[in-house]
Amino acid sequence: MDNFLKQVSFPKNHAILKDIHIPINDNLYLQIDTLIITQKYIAVLEIKNIKGKVFFQRNPYQLVRELDGAITTYKCPEQQLKRHIKKLQILLKQSKVNIPVxxxxxxxxxxxxxxxxxxFAKITMGCDITDHIDEYNEMSDVITSSTFHRLLGKITSKSTEFMPKPLAQTIHLDQTHIRKGLICPNCHLKIMNKKHCPTCKISTKLMQQQAIEEWFYLFKNTITNRECIHYLELKDKFAANHILTNLNLNRLNAHKNRCYTLSQSFWLTKDSSTRL
Structure with a gap:
């Protein structure tokens, strides 16, 4: 999708925001895969990475996928898109901005x-998205440059990292089934005492970032030095402390009770692979 969007000739004032997660009020959140903001329009893209034969079922609304003889059901993207647009319109109304969505x-x-x-919803393949966006870009400006920047600033300032509940809090997760140590995300080799994967040349620093991110997804919202040593099979507490203090994590407590949590500045890799 990134490559396809790079082929679009956007107007001067535009922004492409990804993985938006904005609180509308205490009980309502806006989550959007990709949001395009211009002075002409705002586009909400509900992106699906689903292979096979799909049916948009009605009554009840579901997405049904048939692949290799197996049937799988998903939440209906059309209903998801309707909810996203409705919530976005609430945010626009709060911001006193009138623009087509x-x-x-x-x-x-x-x-x-x-x-x-x-x-009802428009649907397209990723390779054809440029046609739709080019059509939108022919529209006339409906908001000023200052309003555009004000709206963009409000959305980016309100957007927060979305951190799902760790799997271990939802299902039984046997830690003996989890691979420990630094695992290359490409060739899945365990890397020990090296700065790069000998096959893929991926840096161990990138693997450390991925491994710590996966810890938060799998086990807990916090991690201690001792847990880091065990999970990454490190030699001592100094190695764990070096990794955790260099990953822009939030530090909680002090001394023996110290632990770390995800922060806004922690780089969440999009190419992480499961350790299960």
Whole structure:
């Protein structure tokens, strides 16, 4: 999707925001895969990485996927898109900004077979998205440059990192089934006492970032030096302390009770692979 969007000739004032997570009020959050903001329109992209033959089922609304003889059901992207747009319009109303909101369901895989399309929402394949965006870009400006920057500033300042509940708090997770140590995300080799993967040349620093991120997804919202030593199979507490203090994590407590949590500045890699 990033490559396809790079092919679009956007107007001067535009922004492409990803993985937006904005609190509207105490009980309402806005979560959007990709949000495009211009002076002409705002586009909400609901991106799906689903292969196979898909049906937009109605009554009840579901996305049904058929692949290799297996049937899998998902939440309906059309209903998700409607909810996103409704919540976004609440935010725009709060900001006193009147601008058209466009919605698109985008399937990243061009070989996905859409056997039954959605009832109302527009749908496109990733390779064809430039046609839709080019059409939107022909619209006239409806907000000023200052309003655009004010709206963009408000959205980016309100956006927070979305951290799902660790899997261990939802399902039984046997830690003996989890691979420990530094694992290369490409060739899955365990890397010991090296600065790079000997095969893929990926740096161990990148693997450390990924491993700590995966800890928060799998086990707990915090990590201690002792847990880091065990999880990454480090030689001592000094190695663990070096890693944790150099990853821009939030530090809680002091001395023996010290632990770390994710912070806004922690780089969450998009290419992390499971250790299960």
């Amino acid at each position: 466009k919605g698109l369901i985008v399937f990243a895989y061009s070989k996905t077979h859409i056997a039954q399309p959605p009832e």
